[in-house]
Amino acid sequence: SELTQDPAVSVALGQTVRITCQGDNLRSYYASWYQQKPGQAPVLVIFGENNRPSGIPDRFSGSSSGNTASLTITGAQAEDEADYYCNSRDTSVSRNVFGTGTKLTVL
Amino acid sequence: QLQLQESGPGLVKPSETLSLTCTVSGGSISSSDYNWGWIRQPPGKGLEWIGSIYYTGSTFYNPSLNSRVTMSVDTSKNQFSLKLYSVTAADTAVYYCARHPLLLVAATGWGYDAFDIWGQGTLVTVSS
Numbered sequence: 001s002e003l004t005q006d007p008a009v010s011v012a013l014g015q016t017v018r019i020t021c022q023g024d025n026l027r028s029y030y031a032s033w034y035q036q037k038p039g040q041a042p043v044l045v046i047f048g049e050n051n052r053p054s055g056i057p058d059r060f061s062g063s064s065s066g067n068t069a070s071l072t073i074t075g076a077q078a079e080d081e082a083d084y085y086c087n088s089r090d091t092s093v094s095r096n097v098f099g100t101g102t103k104l105t106v107l
Numbered sequence: 108q109l110q111l112q113e114s115g116p117g118l119v120k121p122s123e124t125l126s127l128t129c130t131v132s133g134g135s136i137s138s139s140d141y142n143w144g145w146i147r148q149p150p151g152k153g154l155e156w157i158g159s160i161y162y163t164g165s166t167f168y169n170p171s172l173n174s175r176v177t178m179s180v181d182t183s184k185n186q187f188s189l190k191l192y193s194v195t196a197a198d199t200a201v202y203y204c205a206r207h208p209l210l211l212v213a214a215t216g217w218g219y220d221a222f223d224i225w226g227q228g229t230l231v232t233v234s235s
Contacts, residue, residue: 030213032221034154041203041228042146042154047221049213064217085154089210089218094167096207096220098146098154 001025001090003099010105011076021069021086021099031069031086031099033062042085046071073104081106109134111204111226119198119233125191129204129226136185137162143187144207144222145178147200155200159207160187194233201228 003023011017021031030049034042044053046062059074069088073080086099115127129143136143144159158168160178168176172191180187191198205222212218 028217030217030219032219041225044221044223048219049215053223087222089220095170096156098156101153
């Protein structure tokens with residue numbers, strides 16, 4: 001089962017943006033979300049129902065509805081410009097799959 | 108704090124075997140709470156999970172790579188390794204290792220996991 005994301009999203013500085021991830025897996029597994037800046041390794045920003053690792057700003061939040069997981073950035077900052085990937089287990093349990101990725105531009 | 112570091116050849120010839128090792132420092136690879144995973148990213152493309160291994164040696168692999176992948180763990184050295192056989196140019200990528208907590212179940216009954224700590228990545232080019 002695949003996870004589909006919009007290729008590109010833009011947001012004005014200080015505004016709110018939602019990045020979505022769709023897939024059948026997401027009806028029973030929460031997505032995790034990763035931020036990746038150019039030349040750097042991905043960084044986990046959201047996992048589980050809506051959990052942030054230590055050091056991740058609280059403007060990042062996660063939610064799920066039906067077959068769609070969402071990452072919301074409330075009050076986007078210039079440093080949030082990056083690629084974002086979702087990830088989840090698939091329905092066979094023993095496999096992980098990454099989303100196709102979304103490039104976020106902060107205007 | 109826990110750190111992961113990938114190592115291995117940066118250039119591999121087509122049809123040969125890609126071999127990488129991930130060294131874990133600042134913590135034990137033998138923790139019962141974690142798998143240890145490999146993820147790759149071809150230049151300019153997205154992330155692809157390759158597989159994960161538990162400290163006992165139990166593995167689970169991406170079905171699309173299953174026939175060409177072997178992962179192993181050396182608890183005495185706090186390392187785990189990846190072998191990818193019969194490589195082609197399509198295997199050129201940055202390879203990351205990452206800590207992969209065991210699948211948990213939330214109060215809602217839904218499962219979840221994540222890759223919570225990553226190595227810096229190493230570029231492997233497949234070329235003659």
